[in-house]
Amino acid sequence: MPMFDTLAYGGEKTPVVFDIGTAYTKCGFSSECSPRKIVPSTVKKAKTGELVNIYDISDREELYRLLIDFVHLLYFRHVLVPKERRVVIVESVFTPTMFRETLAGVLFKHYEVPSVVFVPAHLMALFTLGIPSGLVMDCGYKQTIVLPVYEGIPVLKACQALPFASKAVHNYLDAQLREHGIVRDSQGEEKPLSSVKDIVDENILEDIKVRCCFVTKLDRAQQIHAVSAGIKDAELPAPPPDVQYPLDGANTLTIPGKIREHTFEILFERDSEEQSVSTLLLDAIIQCPIDIRKTLAENIILIGGTCMSVGFQHRILTELYSLLNSPRYKNRLALKSFKFHHPPSKRNCVAWLGGAIFGIQEILSTRSISRDQYTKNHCMLPDWCSLYDYEESDNHSAILLKKEASKEVLPSVSKSPRSPVVAKKV
Amino acid sequence: MATYMDVNRVQYVAFSGTVAPLSKLYFCRHCLKLRSRDCVSQEVDSYYCSNCLENMPSPDAKLKKNRCANCFDCPSCGHSLSTRATSVAFQDPDNPGKSTPKKVYYLACGFCRWTSRDVGLKDQLIASGGWQEQENPNEKRISELLDYYKHLAQKDQTEREKKKYSRRRSYLHLSEKFGLTSHAIKKRSALMGIGGISIKDDDLSVDIEPSLAIDKVEELPDDVFTKPIVLTDVTTIRQRHANPDFQPTHISQLYPRHKTMLIKRSQRCKECEHNLSKPEFNPSSIKFRIQLVALHHVPEFRIMSLPNLQINKEVQLILTLFNPLDTLTHVALLPSPTDELKWDTAKVVLPTCELVLSPRDDTAEFDDTVDQQQNFKDDPSVVVSRKSNKIGFIVKVTPMIADDDVRISFIMKYDYKNMTPALQTEKKQPEITWLQFPVLVNLGKITG
Ligand SMILES: [Zn+2]
Ligand SMILES: [Zn+2]
Ligand SMILES: [Zn+2]
Numbered sequence: 001m002p003m004f005d006t007l008a009y010g011g012e013k014t015p016v017v018f019d020i021g022t023a024y025t026k027c028g029f030s031s032e033c034s035p036r037k038i039v040p041s042t043v044k045k046a047k048t049g050e051l052v053n054i055y056d057i058s059d060r061e062e063l064y065r066l067l068i069d070f071v072h073l074l075y076f077r078h079v080l081v082p083k084e085r086r087v088v089i090v091e092s093v094f095t096p097t098m099f100r101e102t103l104a105g106v107l108f109k110h111y112e113v114p115s116v117v118f119v120p121a122h123l124m125a126l127f128t129l130g131i132p133s134g135l136v137m138d139c140g141y142k143q144t145i146v147l148p149v150y151e152g153i154p155v156l157k158a159c160q161a162l163p164f165a166s167k168a169v170h171n172y173l174d175a176q177l178r179e180h181g182i183v184r185d186s187q188g189e190e191k192p193l194s195s196v197k198d199i200v201d202e203n204i205l206e207d208i209k210v211r212c213c214f215v216t217k218l219d220r221a222q223q224i225h226a227v228s229a230g231i232k233d234a235e236l237p238a239p240p241p242d243v244q245y246p247l248d249g250a251n252t253l254t255i256p257g258k259i260r261e262h263t264f265e266i267l268f269e270r271d272s273e274e275q276s277v278s279t280l281l282l283d284a285i286i287q288c289p290i291d292i293r294k295t296l297a298e299n300i301i302l303i304g305g306t307c308m309s310v311g312f313q314h315r316i317l318t319e320l321y322s323l324l325n326s327p328r329y330k331n332r333l334a335l336k337s338f339k340f341h342h343p344p345s346k347r348n349c350v351a352w353l354g355g356a357i358f359g360i361q362e363i364l365s366t367r368s369i370s371r372d373q374y375t376k377n378h379c380m381l382p383d384w385c386s387l388y389d390y391e392e393s394d395n396h397s398a399i400l401l402k403k404e405a406s407k408e409v410l411p412s413v414s415k416s417p418r419s420p421v422v423a424k425k426v
Numbered sequence: 427m428a429t430y431m432d433v434n435r436v437q438y439v440a441f442s443g444t445v446a447p448l449s450k451l452y453f454c455r456h457c458l459k460l461r462s463r464d465c466v467s468q469e470v471d472s473y474y475c476s477n478c479l480e481n482m483p484s485p486d487a488k489l490k491k492n493r494c495a496n497c498f499d500c501p502s503c504g505h506s507l508s509t510r511a512t513s514v515a516f517q518d519p520d521n522p523g524k525s526t527p528k529k530v531y532y533l534a535c536g537f538c539r540w541t542s543r544d545v546g547l548k549d550q551l552i553a554s555g556g557w558q559e560q561e562n563p564n565e566k567r568i569s570e571l572l573d574y575y576k577h578l579a580q581k582d583q584t585e586r587e588k589k590k591y592s593r594r595r596s597y598l599h600l601s602e603k604f605g606l607t608s609h610a611i612k613k614r615s616a617l618m619g620i621g622g623i624s625i626k627d628d629d630l631s632v633d634i635e636p637s638l639a640i641d642k643v644e645e646l647p648d649d650v651f652t653k654p655i656v657l658t659d660v661t662t663i664r665q666r667h668a669n670p671d672f673q674p675t676h677i678s679q680l681y682p683r684h685k686t687m688l689i690k691r692s693q694r695c696k697e698c699e700h701n702l703s704k705p706e707f708n709p710s711s712i713k714f715r716i717q718l719v720a721l722h723h724v725p726e727f728r729i730m731s732l733p734n735l736q737i738n739k740e741v742q743l744i745l746t747l748f749n750p751l752d753t754l755t756h757v758a759l760l761p762s763p764t765d766e767l768k769w770d771t772a773k774v775v776l777p778t779c780e781l782v783l784s785p786r787d788d789t790a791e792f793d794d795t796v797d798q799q800q801n802f803k804d805d806p807s808v809v810v811s812r813k814s815n816k817i818g819f820i821v822k823v824t825p826m827i828a829d830d831d832v833r834i835s836f837i838m839k840y841d842y843k844n845m846t847p848a849l850q851t852e853k854k855q856p857e858i859t860w861l862q863f864p865v866l867v868n869l870g871k872i873t874g
């Protein structure tokens with residue numbers, strides 16, 4: 001990578017780019033190919049020493065204090081720069097206003113950065129491709145969000161979201177292991193997992209998911225769903241081999257092949273409103289004007305860490321074609337083909353890379369909020385820095401947000417019959 | 427119940443209003459104020475490698491992406507790798523059948539035993555360096571994209587300046603399409619316009635192939651249903667994230683990564699911009715050139731003994747007070763005028779006399795010939811103990827609220843002799859300033 005730093009930009013320092021995801025934060029410098037570090041979006045509470053996710057802090061003052069600690073680590077442990085650099089924050093379109101405002105406060109007031117720009121992850125994905133329009137799906141930790149972008153304008157009214165992403169997978173895996181997981185101790189004695197561990201740490205669940213589980217093929221998935229729906233004569237496909245997973249020094253957990261194959265199905269099962277991560281893509285297309293639908297269907301971009309799961313992308317592709325022939329979409333969408341982009345970065349870093357490309361100085365200077373503006377505006381973010389206009393955004397996103405909230409509380413009600421285990425836990 | 431165990435029992439109020447134990451505060455001797463982290467700015471002082479303890483000048487560090495040129499982290503466990511030497515028999519090409527031993531080097535982890543040989547990296551003939559760097563296969567494409575968007579941005583900028591209205595018009599067709607008001611478009615285009623500039627622009631000197639979407643994606647390998655997983659061959663998410671460019675999924679793809687440098691930080695007072703803390707340059711030194719921590723400049727209170735705390739009952743509490751300064755210090759305790767922090771839950775009777783503290787003398791500990799009690803005419807009803815620069819004194823406390831911690835506050839006032847070098851040269855006599863800091867004490871739950 002050529003060093004643009006002082007050569008091309010007349011002494012202006014390259015901006016830092018933070019993509020503070022709900023699970024992992026990607027941090028680095030504009031004009032580089034990849035983030036310097038990928039670190040968990042967690043921070044230690046000073047008083048209790050407990051690690052908390054920065055998006056789980058609801059008290060504004062506490063968030064302010066902990067974000068100071070979090071950003072301190074980003075600056076002085078990970079990107080290692082003095083702070084007089086512009087900042088690009090890549091964010092989700094659903095980032096809570098409180099979070100954004102508090103972060104801006106920390107950056108401007110505590111760290112005295114010269115300017116900050118907030119950019120939506122979905123839009124940034126297009127900057128890694130050199131295209132102006134596309135249908136972007138971000139499947140990360142807490143949510144899966146699909147947002148069409150046309151000629152550089154995010155089509156917010158067509159935005160689709162579901163509160164299902166890797167966290168839902170972890171919860172489901174947890175429930176399944178609790179019910180079927182068998183642990184063998186050093187004496188070779190077998191007992192249920194629930195008798196050995198009260199809580200399986202989410203890091204372990206993530207590790208099991210990443211190293212053992214995969215997204216199965218559509219035809220096998222259909223068999224699995226038929227069985228769980230109780231259809232007569234339906235049979236499960238022969239499961240993949242079990243995995244012996246060392247849980248701790250003494251215990252080995254057997255992860256049944258069935259769980260390895262079924263775990264990701266939580267994302268693809270249709271809920272009571274017939275939605276799954278795959279239908280989000282089609283639903284978003286339907287919400288768009290007819291003449292741009294083909295463009296969107298042929299410019300699909302999958303970003304976010306969960307899209308890196310083995311088999312995930314292929315499943316999306318096959319599901320899209322299969323859904324086209326389903327009663328739900330048959331007469332509503334006249335699409336022939338779907339095409340996918342392959343961004344020049346790992347999927348979990350695509351939004352970051354877009355931010356890093358966006359962050360080249362000439363674009364930034366006109367589009368970010370300077371510290372002066374921020375102070376003059378009584379430490380409030382000017383409304384143009386946000387994609388959202390609450391008063392004018394159509395009911396759609398509001399409905400979406402509402403729907404989400406109800407699902408978060410009762411995942412089992414809206415999901416398939418296989419989920420009661422999840423419900424027990426909730 | 428010493429405050430050694432729980433530093434949060436006695437806290438001081440810094441100038442910014444932040445409440446913190448003295449050990450977490452700085453004292454700016456230029457502004458004569460207590461500084462918390464909220465009024466201190468941090469700077470990178472120097473870059474160094476924690477493995478080889480080499481300093482790296484800042485431009486070099488930038489060029490090397492803040493990584494040490496010589497040291498590597500184990501891609502498997504993150505521990506530092508060390509270089510191992512071994513000799514290998516080399517076949518002499520001129521003289522087949524005859525082999526000569528040659529010294530070669532490889533990298534090995536002393537912690538998890540990973541070696542560069544595990545992943546098929548060739549041994550090196552020199553002890554340090556020579557390892558081939560991993561190159562991001564997308565580097566060229568990304569640099570094209572950067573160039574392209576940079577030009578677009580420049581063009582956008584000049585166009586904006588030339589005709590401010592035409593750009594707005596170009597979004598009109600979109601406003602019809604998506605039912606947005608032109609007001610909203612205008613607002614949004616400020617942020618988003620850049621993505622929307624047409625890429626089929628003729629007068630653009632830099633052009634780029636737009637990414638081509640294809641109907642193929644990553645497939646699920648067929649053997650996933652039949653092949654057993656060897657768990658130890660699959661990388662963990664941490665190992666993947668340690669290498670963001672490649673995020674290897676199989677251990678055979680692990681590649682040693684240059685060690686990230688650490689930094690030494692210095693801190694500055696945000697108000698007067700003087701240094702409050704500056705470490706020595708030498709990476710192996712843990713000393714500081716400037717270290718204006720509050721503990722060295724402000725008398726420190728600790729709780730010596732806690733009586734039984736009972737509601738509405740006055741008890742005697744013994745606090746100790748240390749003088750960190752090498753001058754005789756006079757301390758007066760004043761009641762807090764207002765309880766802005768809503769801290770107090772108990773009535774407090776403070777000593778009315780001045781407390782005199784001997785200078786700190788590091789040799790005094792070894793010298794017990796002097797009976798200091800004689801030199802100070804202490805009121806025995808207030809000062810109960812005295813040893814070198816430390817006294818113990820009585821404060822009377824009456825807890826007022828039953829279901830809460832017993833908390834008291836007061837203001838400490840003391841004479842501080844400003845010893846800044848500049849002042850010393852001008853005047854012989856150091857300037858004496860009376861400083862006041864609010865002190866908050868938490869005595870814990872009511873016991874009886
Ligand atoms: Zn080194
Ligand atoms: Zn290792
Ligand atoms: Zn100062």
